[in-house]
Amino acid sequence: xxxxxxxxxxIVFPDIGPAGQERLNSSYAVVIGCGALGTVxxxxxxxxxxxxxxxxDRDFIEYHNLQRQILFDEDDIKDNLPKAVAAxxxxxxxxxxxxxxxxxxxxxxxxxxxxxxxxxxxxxxxDNFEARLLINDVSLKHNIPWIYxxxxxxxxxxxxxxxHKTACYRCLMPEKGTGGRTLTCDTAGVxxxxxxxxxxxxxxxxxxxxxxxxxxxxxxxxxDVWSYDFRSLxxxxxxxxxxxxxxxxFLDGKLSTKTTSLCGQNAVQVLSSGSFALTLKExxxxxxxxxxxxxxxxxxxxxxxxxxxxIFPDGRAVVKNTHxxxxxxxxxxxxxxx
Amino acid sequence: MIYLDNAxxxxxxxENVYQAMDRFLREKGGNPGHGxxxxxxxAKETIDDTRMRVARFINAPEVERVVFTMNCTxxxxxxxxxxxxxxxxxxxSRLEHNAVVRPLRKLETQGVAITRLxxxxxxxxxxxxxxxxxxxxxxxxxxxxxxxxxNGVIQPIEEYGAIARKHNVPFMVDAxxxxxxxxxxxxxxxxxxxxxxxxxxxxxxxxxxxxYIGEKVNPETMCEGGTGVFSESDEQPEALPYRYExxxxxxxxxxxxxAGIEFILTTGRENxxxxxxxxxxRMIEGLSHLRGVVLYRAVDTDRQAAVISCNINGYEPxxxxxxxxxxxxxxxxxxxxCTPEAHRCIGTFPKGTVRLxxxxxxxxxxxxxxxxxxxxxxxxxx
Numbered sequence: 001x002x003x004x005x006x007x008x009x010x011i012v013f014p015d016i017g018p019a020g021q022e023r024l025n026s027s028y029a030v031v032i033g034c035g036a037l038g039t040v041x042x043x044x045x046x047x048x049x050x051x052x053x054x055x056x057d058r059d060f061i062e063y064h065n066l067q068r069q070i071l072f073d074e075d076d077i078k079d080n081l082p083k084a085v086a087a088x089x090x091x092x093x094x095x096x097x098x099x100x101x102x103x104x105x106x107x108x109x110x111x112x113x114x115x116x117x118x119x120x121x122x123x124x125x126x127d128n129f130e131a132r133l134l135i136n137d138v139s140l141k142h143n144i145p146w147i148y149x150x151x152x153x154x155x156x157x158x159x160x161x162x163x164h165k166t167a168c169y170r171c172l173m174p175e176k177g178t179g180g181r182t183l184t185c186d187t188a189g190v191x192x193x194x195x196x197x198x199x200x201x202x203x204x205x206x207x208x209x210x211x212x213x214x215x216x217x218x219x220x221x222x223x224d225v226w227s228y229d230f231r232s233l234x235x236x237x238x239x240x241x242x243x244x245x246x247x248x249x250f251l252d253g254k255l256s257t258k259t260t261s262l263c264g265q266n267a268v269q270v271l272s273s274g275s276f277a278l279t280l281k282e283x284x285x286x287x288x289x290x291x292x293x294x295x296x297x298x299x300x301x302x303x304x305x306x307x308x309x310x311i312f313p314d315g316r317a318v319v320k321n322t323h324x325x326x327x328x329x330x331x332x333x334x335x336x337x338x
Numbered sequence: 339m340i341y342l343d344n345a346x347x348x349x350x351x352x353e354n355v356y357q358a359m360d361r362f363l364r365e366k367g368g369n370p371g372h373g374x375x376x377x378x379x380x381a382k383e384t385i386d387d388t389r390m391r392v393a394r395f396i397n398a399p400e401v402e403r404v405v406f407t408m409n410c411t412x413x414x415x416x417x418x419x420x421x422x423x424x425x426x427x428x429x430x431s432r433l434e435h436n437a438v439v440r441p442l443r444k445l446e447t448q449g450v451a452i453t454r455l456x457x458x459x460x461x462x463x464x465x466x467x468x469x470x471x472x473x474x475x476x477x478x479x480x481x482x483x484x485x486x487x488x489n490g491v492i493q494p495i496e497e498y499g500a501i502a503r504k505h506n507v508p509f510m511v512d513a514x515x516x517x518x519x520x521x522x523x524x525x526x527x528x529x530x531x532x533x534x535x536x537x538x539x540x541x542x543x544x545x546x547x548x549x550y551i552g553e554k555v556n557p558e559t560m561c562e563g564g565t566g567v568f569s570e571s572d573e574q575p576e577a578l579p580y581r582y583e584x585x586x587x588x589x590x591x592x593x594x595x596x597a598g599i600e601f602i603l604t605t606g607r608e609n610x611x612x613x614x615x616x617x618x619x620r621m622i623e624g625l626s627h628l629r630g631v632v633l634y635r636a637v638d639t640d641r642q643a644a645v646i647s648c649n650i651n652g653y654e655p656x657x658x659x660x661x662x663x664x665x666x667x668x669x670x671x672x673x674x675x676c677t678p679e680a681h682r683c684i685g686t687f688p689k690g691t692v693r694l695x696x697x698x699x700x701x702x703x704x705x706x707x708x709x710x711x712x713x714x715x716x717x718x719x720x
Contacts, residue, residue, distance in 0.1 A: 262656045262673060265689060269660065296718045298661045310657055314664045318656060 006097070007049050020211045021049060025098070027210040028052040030119040032107055032135060034083040035059075036068040036185070036195035037149055037202065038125025043071060044203030045123070046091045050210065052099040053091070056115055057083040057125075058106045058326045068192035106326030107131050109253040112138050121209050122146035123202055127184060128333035129173065130250065130257055130274075133243075136161060136169035137251035140243055145209050149202040152183045154191045154226035156198035159219070159235065160205050166218050167235040170243035175274070186334040187286050193225045257332065259325040267320045268328035272336070276315025283311060287335060307331060340668040340704045344697035345487050345515060345645045345675075347537045347544060351598070352605075355541055358597035362590050370589045371566035381589045388596030389579070395599055396532060397523040398550055402578040405549045406592055410514045411437035413533035413549035416582065417510045418442065418481065420557020424449030427476040431464045431493070432456045432683050433486050436676040438512060451476065457683055461637055462491035470501045477507050481531075484522075485515035488680045488691065489634040490618075490645030492520070499528030508555045514538060515643060517548075518602055519611055530555045536591060541598030546591035551578065561585075610698045614644040617696040617705050622646065624709035630720025631712060634684050634691055647684075647691035650712065652719030658692045658712075666711040670694055 011021050029050050031042045034057035045053050060082050061072045069083075076086040088102030107115060107126075112134055116122055122144055126132055132148060139146040140163045148169050149158040161168050201221060208216045219232040242249060249255045258271040280295040287293045291304025300311045308320040309331060317336060319328035341349050362384060368377030370385050385406070393401040407413045418441045422428055428445075430438060432454050446452050453472045455464045469480065480502050485492050495511050502509035510531035513522060517532075518539025524532050530552035536542030551557065562574040563584030575581055602610060619639070625631055630651040636642035650658050659672030674681050674690040681687040696705065
């Protein structure tokens with residue numbers, strides 16, 4: 001009874017109805033990345049009564065996350081909680097009638113298939129292109145629809161990828177973003193409404209996909225919340241798309257960012273597979289507002305708080321004060337872009 | 339590309355090694371010792387042939403005392419864990435690789451007493467007198483590294499061997515960095531256990547190690563299983579090399595080791611060593627004048643193998659390693675080289691050093707380019 005009244009306002013909505021609600025209740029969604037996008041998406045899916053929601057994220061909460069990541073508070077930071085754990089705790093209080101699972105983990109080609117196994121939909125709350133290309137591969141391989149979404153500055157975009165029906169993410173973005181050229185929320189900033197709008201669109205698309213609705217959007221939607229520019233673009237499938245042709249280069253680990261723990265140095269080397277098109281001078285200008293930067297012909301040193309990084313002209317980086325390879329990949333994605 | 343990481347593994351391999359391994363897989367690819375058909379017999383013959391070459395190379399008194407293992411670490415573990423029991427005492431140096439340090443740490447927790455001798459801060463050599471003094475009635479084994487994989491100092495293993503024999507204590511040598519480069523005579527050197535890998539100075543592939551087991555020792559086995567002989571018994575055979583070689587051997591790798599030794603014999607071990615030393619001396623000469631560059635090496639040039647370390651003021655070793663790789667395409671090894679104690683001894687713990695290890699296939703021009711590269715890195719901060 002409590003369950004029925006909990007969802008009564010969306011059951012009244014004719015395109016959902018009691019049968020749709022039941023269908024949602026027996027569905028399973030995996031949200032990958034639990035930042036500004038992921039917290040809104042997870043919150044939306046949990047409140048809507050999706051039967052099982054898995055949230056995967058590798059990061060811990062920091063103060064600058066609170067500006068836009070809606071499931072966290074200052075106590076979570078004091079308790080040094082990982083995002084996936086804090087999100088799970090908060091969401092259980094909101095809806096105890098469904099299964100919610102927070103997983104603290106990097107997402108990479110060795111574990112992604114297990115992380116999304118059995119999912120009816122995968123929803124993107126990520127901050128980097130490489131992991132999205134990985135999700136794209138796994139989605140096409142296992143025929144699981146996924147919803148791409150990204151936001152930076154005041155802009156964002158989202159697109160549904162229905163395997164082998166719509167264009168895939170690699171049709172849209174054949175190669176990984178060029179390292180250094182890619183804007184990230186850490187280097188270009190972000191207005192909180194931008195990811196919230198995108199995440200809301202992702203959430204409703206996820207619900208439509210789970211319901212088998214005929215109204216699933218097949219276009220790429222772009223939004224600028226500052227200049228108030230909303231667009232819907234048709235994206236054709238590419239004939240020569242490798243992923244559509246079953247060549248899963250990211251899932252096979254061929255194009256993934258490689259990390260190596262450096263012997264004796266409490267540091268991890270990050271080797272991105274993409275090209276790097278930024279000079280150290282340009283990168284230093286971008287990083288200057290965020291911390292201490294200095295550079296020579298051979299390398300750039302960047303530090304902020306207890307995070308310290310060396311970046312070399314070919315885009316290779318050494319992340320210091322850690323042995324955690326996934327943490328190093330995360331910092332690299334944030335500050336250099338992957 | 340300039341490859342200066344031969345202390346990690348030889349590269350490139352001699353052409354005849356590539357060819358021999360290719361031919362082996364195509365023409366002799368049976369299971370060695372597990373079957374009598376012609377392909378199996380051909381594989382076994384290749385292993386026997388390599389065993390004989392290794393035996394002659396180290397002057398083993400009997401060919402079957404040469405045992406093939408997975409790698410040098412495996413060989414060292416077999417010696418240490420096969421011989422030492424709680425209550426026993428062992429003497430070693432503070433220059434050992436983790437291949438010795440870690441098994442010893444485990445044995446220590448099981449009640450093995452260990453004396454770790456420090457090298458002389460001036461020469462980097464562990465004193466023979468210190469060794470003799472450390473021997474007790476409980477001493478069951480002395481194990482020493484022959485050549486340091488950090489600074490290339492050659493230890494006087496013949497002198498250690500003589501002391502060991504005088505006190506009737508078995509003597510094991512970790513020859514990972516020396517086998518192939520320097521003459522090793524297990525009989526003249528009173529070496530009871532000699533461990534090395536195929537893929538460094540002997541130009542074989544990775545995945546094969548050697549343990550020579552002398553007649554005065556009989557280590558317990560660490561692994562039992564099929565040997566292709568004495569199959570009627572459910573007990574591990576006593577006969578060498580079968581006692582220590584259970585399961586299918588890495589025949590193609592062993593074949594590559596045989597070809598590597600053949601290359602050394604046809605090229606001449608001394609020719610190889612003298613070319614490597616000429617390159618090393620050129621490098622030392624070039625680097626020792628650079629402001630901001632610190633070298634870690636043997637003071638006595640006769641005790642210097644083709645491995646040295648350096649650091650550049652203002653840079654961490656790992657940073658220099660990456661810069662050399664990506665700005666100059668020079669491959670070196672930076673860090674602790676799996677030998678933290680040796681770095682403590684030379685004062686470079688915990689960051690380590692940048693290790694430069696030229697090989698036979700390097701050229702003078704490559705050494706000059708390396709000196710130039712290190713010089714320009716040093717100049718940027720010194």
